[in-house]
Amino acid sequence: MISRRTTLAAAALAVTLGALPACSSSSSGSGSSGGASDDAPKTITVAYQKFGAFTQMDSHMTKVKAEYEAAHPGVTVKLNPIQADENDYYTKLNLMNRTPSTAPDVLYEDTFLVNSDIDAGYLAPLDDYTSKWADWSQFTESAQSAGKGADGKIYGIPMGTDTRALYYNKELFAKAGLPTDWQPKTWDDILAAARTIKAKEPDVLPFNIYSGKGAGEGSTMQGLEMLLYGTKNTLYDDASKKWITSSPGLTDSFTFLKTVFDEGLAPKPQDALDPQWGTKLSTELIPSSKVAIALDGSWQTSTWKKDGAKPWADYSKTLGVAAMPTQHGDAPGATSMSGGWLLSVGAKSKNPQAAWDFISTALNKENTLAYDTSASQIAERKDVSSDPAYLESDPFAKTFTDLVQYTHFRPAYSKYPRVSDAIQQTMETVMTGQAPVDQALAQFQKTVTAVVGADAATTA
Amino acid sequence: MAATLTVPPGARVASGGRRRRGPGAAAKLVPLLPAVVLLLLFFAGPVVWSVYTAFTNQSLSGAGASDAQFIGLANFSRMIGDPDFWHSIVLTVVFVVGSAVIGQNTLGLLIALLLRHRHRVTQTVVSLVVVGAWVMPEIVAAFCWYAFLNPDGSLNSWFAWAGFSQNWLYTLPMFGVILTNVWRGTAFSMMVYSAALSDIPPELEEAASVDGGSGWRRLWSITLPLIRRSILTNLMLITLQTLAVFTLIYVLTAGGPGNASSTTPIYMYEQAFQFYDLGYGTAMALVLLLVGALFSLVYLKFVSVDER
Numbered sequence: 001m002i003s004r005r006t007t008l009a010a011a012a013l014a015v016t017l018g019a020l021p022a023c024s025s026s027s028s029g030s031g032s033s034g035g036a037s038d039d040a041p042k043t044i045t046v047a048y049q050k051f052g053a054f055t056q057m058d059s060h061m062t063k064v065k066a067e068y069e070a071a072h073p074g075v076t077v078k079l080n081p082i083q084a085d086e087n088d089y090y091t092k093l094n095l096m097n098r099t100p101s102t103a104p105d106v107l108y109e110d111t112f113l114v115n116s117d118i119d120a121g122y123l124a125p126l127d128d129y130t131s132k133w134a135d136w137s138q139f140t141e142s143a144q145s146a147g148k149g150a151d152g153k154i155y156g157i158p159m160g161t162d163t164r165a166l167y168y169n170k171e172l173f174a175k176a177g178l179p180t181d182w183q184p185k186t187w188d189d190i191l192a193a194a195r196t197i198k199a200k201e202p203d204v205l206p207f208n209i210y211s212g213k214g215a216g217e218g219s220t221m222q223g224l225e226m227l228l229y230g231t232k233n234t235l236y237d238d239a240s241k242k243w244i245t246s247s248p249g250l251t252d253s254f255t256f257l258k259t260v261f262d263e264g265l266a267p268k269p270q271d272a273l274d275p276q277w278g279t280k281l282s283t284e285l286i287p288s289s290k291v292a293i294a295l296d297g298s299w300q301t302s303t304w305k306k307d308g309a310k311p312w313a314d315y316s317k318t319l320g321v322a323a324m325p326t327q328h329g330d331a332p333g334a335t336s337m338s339g340g341w342l343l344s345v346g347a348k349s350k351n352p353q354a355a356w357d358f359i360s361t362a363l364n365k366e367n368t369l370a371y372d373t374s375a376s377q378i379a380e381r382k383d384v385s386s387d388p389a390y391l392e393s394d395p396f397a398k399t400f401t402d403l404v405q406y407t408h409f410r411p412a413y414s415k416y417p418r419v420s421d422a423i424q425q426t427m428e429t430v431m432t433g434q435a436p437v438d439q440a441l442a443q444f445q446k447t448v449t450a451v452v453g454a455d456a457a458t459t460a
Numbered sequence: 461m462a463a464t465l466t467v468p469p470g471a472r473v474a475s476g477g478r479r480r481r482g483p484g485a486a487a488k489l490v491p492l493l494p495a496v497v498l499l500l501l502f503f504a505g506p507v508v509w510s511v512y513t514a515f516t517n518q519s520l521s522g523a524g525a526s527d528a529q530f531i532g533l534a535n536f537s538r539m540i541g542d543p544d545f546w547h548s549i550v551l552t553v554v555f556v557v558g559s560a561v562i563g564q565n566t567l568g569l570l571i572a573l574l575l576r577h578r579h580r581v582t583q584t585v586v587s588l589v590v591v592g593a594w595v596m597p598e599i600v601a602a603f604c605w606y607a608f609l610n611p612d613g614s615l616n617s618w619f620a621w622a623g624f625s626q627n628w629l630y631t632l633p634m635f636g637v638i639l640t641n642v643w644r645g646t647a648f649s650m651m652v653y654s655a656a657l658s659d660i661p662p663e664l665e666e667a668a669s670v671d672g673g674s675g676w677r678r679l680w681s682i683t684l685p686l687i688r689r690s691i692l693t694n695l696m697l698i699t700l701q702t703l704a705v706f707t708l709i710y711v712l713t714a715g716g717p718g719n720a721s722s723t724t725p726i727y728m729y730e731q732a733f734q735f736y737d738l739g740y741g742t743a744m745a746l747v748l749l750l751v752g753a754l755f756s757l758v759y760l761k762f763v764s765v766d767e768r
Contacts, residue, residue, distance in 0.1 A: 087733075087734055088733075090521075091733045091734070094520040094525070097525075098520070113521065116521040116522045116736075117521055119521070119522045119525070119526070120521045120522055120523070120524075120525030120526050121526035122521070122525070212717070212718075213716055213717070213718065214716065214717075269717075270626070270631070270717075271627075273630060273716060273717045274627070274630075414522035414523075417734065417735055418735055421734075425718065425719075428717065428718050429718075432717075432718075
C-alpha cells in the first residue's frame with residue numbers, strides 16, 4: 001500500500017510540474033545567425049511580424065532579400081516571419097533576443113518598446129552607420145528621433161508612421177441630412193452627429209471607438225489617448241518625468257466614453273469587448289456601410305486596397321476622413337496619435353555591418369516608397385512624402401500625412417504596457433457601467449500609482 | 461507491503477547481495493541514459509530554472525532582462541498584496557471544483573454506471589462519442605466551443621426564435637469555460653470508472669438485491685465503497701490536470717471580459733508574457749504548484765484514512 005501512495009504522490013508531482021514549464025523559458029522561433037568568421041559564407045536573420053491581414057511586411061522583406069543577396073554575394077538572408085498577433089510578436093521576439101543563438105540580426109521593432117529593449121541590451125546603436133549614410137538627411141527630424149534612446153544614440157530606422165482620425169460614411173451622412181464634407185470642431189459636434197445618425201438610421205452603428213481589453217492597445221491609443229491628448233492634459237509629464245494618474249482631462253475623456261456607451265451611440269459592450277471586433281469592423285461592417293463614424297488608424301485603408309484582406313474599390317468615395325477635434329476646439333484644433341515601426345540591428349548580431357546594409361537597402365527611397373504605399377504607412381522620408389507616386393497611392397494619404405503636425409507619441413517607457421492595461425481595464429468598467437466614472441478613476445489612480453511607484457506618479 | 465515483509469531484517473545490513481548485482485544493474489541502466497539526460501535537460505532543467513527565476517526580477521524586456529537581480533521573497537509579498545491574484549485563485553478553485561470535481565467526475569461516473577450491463581453496441585457508440593471529445597486536441601475543442609457559444613454561433617442560431625441570443629462568453633464566461641472543460645474531460649473519468657466498475661464481483665450486487673436493497677441503496681452501500689480508491693485517484697488526477705488548464709480558457713475568453721475568467725494560469729501568462737515580468741509569473745507558477753500539492757495532500761489523506 002505504501003507503493004500505491006508513492007505512485008499517487010509521484011503522479012501528482014509529475015502532473016503539477018507539468019504546469020511549470022508552461023511559464024518557463026521555452027524559446028520559440030528557430031532563427032539562428034550562423035557563419036561567424038569573415039571568410040565563411042555569412043547568414044543574417046531578419047525577424048518581423050506576419051499576421052492575418054498584415055502580409056505587406058513579408059512581401060517587402062522577400063523583395064529586399066532578393067535585391068540584397070544580388071548586391072552582396074556570399075551573404076544569405078534568412079527571413080523569419082513571426083506568425084503572431086502584436087502582443088505575442090513582442091513576446092516571441094524578446095524570447096529570441098534572450099539567447100545569442102536565436103537573436104536575430106535585423107528586427108522589426110515597435111517605437112514604443114525601443115527604450116525598454118535598449119535597457120534589456122537587445123539593440124545595437126547605429127550612429128556609426130547613420131553618420132555615413134547619405135539618405136539619413138532625408139528623414140524628418142521627428143523620424144530621426146523615433147529610434148533614439150535615452151542615451152541620445154540611434155537604435156532604429158523608421159519604416160513609416162501612422163496617424164489616427166475619424167472615418168465617416170458620406171452615404172449615411174447624406175441620408176441623415178448631415179454634411180458630406182464633415183469636420184467636427186469639438187467633441188460635442190461628434191456627439192451631435194452620432195445622435196442624428198442614431199435617430200435617423202437606427203440600424204447603423206453611429207460611432208465606433210475602441211474600448212476595453214478586447215482591442216488591447218488599440219483601445220488605449222485609438223480610443224482613450226485620442227480623447228485625452230485633445231484635452232489640456234496628457235498621460236506623462238516630460239518635465240518632471242512622472243505619470244499623470246488623475247487630471248480633469250482624464251475625467252472628461254472617460255465621461256465622454258460613458259456618454260457614447262450609455263446613449264447607445266457606441267457598439268454594445270459585448271461586441272466591443274470581443275477580440276475579433278476590430279477585424280469585423282474593417283472587413284465587414286465599415287465596407288457594408290453599417291458604421292457612420294469610426295475613430296481609427298490611417299493603416300485601415302490597406303485592408304481595402306486591391307491586395308488587402310477585404311478589397312473595396314469605392315472606399316475613397318464612400319468614406320471621408322476628418323481630423324479628431326480637440327475637446328472644446330482649442331488650438332491647434334485637431335489632435336492625433338502616432339506610433340510606427342523601426343528596423344534595428346540586434347546587439348548580439350555577429351555581422352552588424354551586413355545587418356546594417358540590409359536595413360539601408362530595405363529603407364532606401366525606392367523601397368520605402370514601395371512599402372509605405374502598400375502598407376498604408378505615412379512616409380517619414382522627405383523624398384518619399386513629396387513623391388507624386390506616394391500621394392496618388394491612396395486618396396487619403398495627404399489627409400493623414402497632414403495630421404502629423406498635430407500628432408502625439410505615447411510615453412515609451414517600460415511601464416507603459418501596464419499603464420495601458422490599467423486604462424483598458426478602466427474603460428471596461430466605465431463602458432459596462434460597473435462603476436461610475438469617479439470611482440473607476442479612483443481605482444485607476446491607485447493601480448497606476450502601484451505600477452509606476454508613488455514617486456513617479458503625479459496629478460494635474 | 462508483502463514484499464517488504466518477506467525480506468529478512470539482516471538483508472538490509474548485508475550489502476553483499478547488492479554488490480553482486482551491481483555491475484549488471486549498471487549495465488542495464490546504460491540504455492536508459494539518453495532518456496534520463498533528455499528528461500533532466502528538458503524537464504528538470506526548466507523546472508529548476510523557473511524555481512530560481514521566481515526569486516529574481518527577471519523580465520523579457522527592460523533592465524531586468526539583461527541583468528536580473530535576486531530579490532528574495534519580493535515577488536511573493538507582492539502577490540499577497542495583489543487583489544487580482546487572489547481573484548484569480550478564487551476563479552481557479554471555482555473552475556477546478558465546478559469542472560473537475562463536480563462536472564467531469566460526476567458525469568463520468570454517471571455515464572460509466574449507465575453503460576454497465578448495456579448492449580455492446582450501445583457501449584461502443586457512447587464510449588466513442590465521449591472519448592472523441594477527449595482525443596481532440598485542446599485547442600480544437602476550444603475553437604469548437606467558441607464557434608458554438610459566440611454571438612453568431614450555433615447556440616444562438618438554434619434558439620433565435622426564443623429571443624435570448626447573446627454573447628454567452630461575455631454574459632457567462634466562467635460557465636462557458638467550465639462547460640467546455642466538462643465536455644472535453646469527462647471521458648477520462650468515465651474510463652477510470654468503467655474499469656473500476658468492471659472489477660466489482662457481480663455476486664455482491666446480486667446478494668444485495670436479493671436482500672431487497674433498492675438501486676440507490678446498492679449504489680451507495682456497495683458500488684461506491686468498492687470503487688472509492690478509484691474515485692480518489694481520479695479526483696486527484698483530474699484536479700491537477702484542471703489546475704493547469706490554459707489553452708481552453710485562453711482561446712475561449714482570454715480571461716475576459718475584464719478579468720472575469722482570468723484563472724491563475726491565465727493571469728500568470730499575462731504577467732509573464734504580456735507585461736514581460738517573468739519573475740512574477742514564475743513565482744505564481746510556484747504557488748500554483750503548492751495549491752496542487754495541497755489538493756494532492758488532501759486526497760492522499762483520504763486514501764490513507766481509508767486504508768487504516
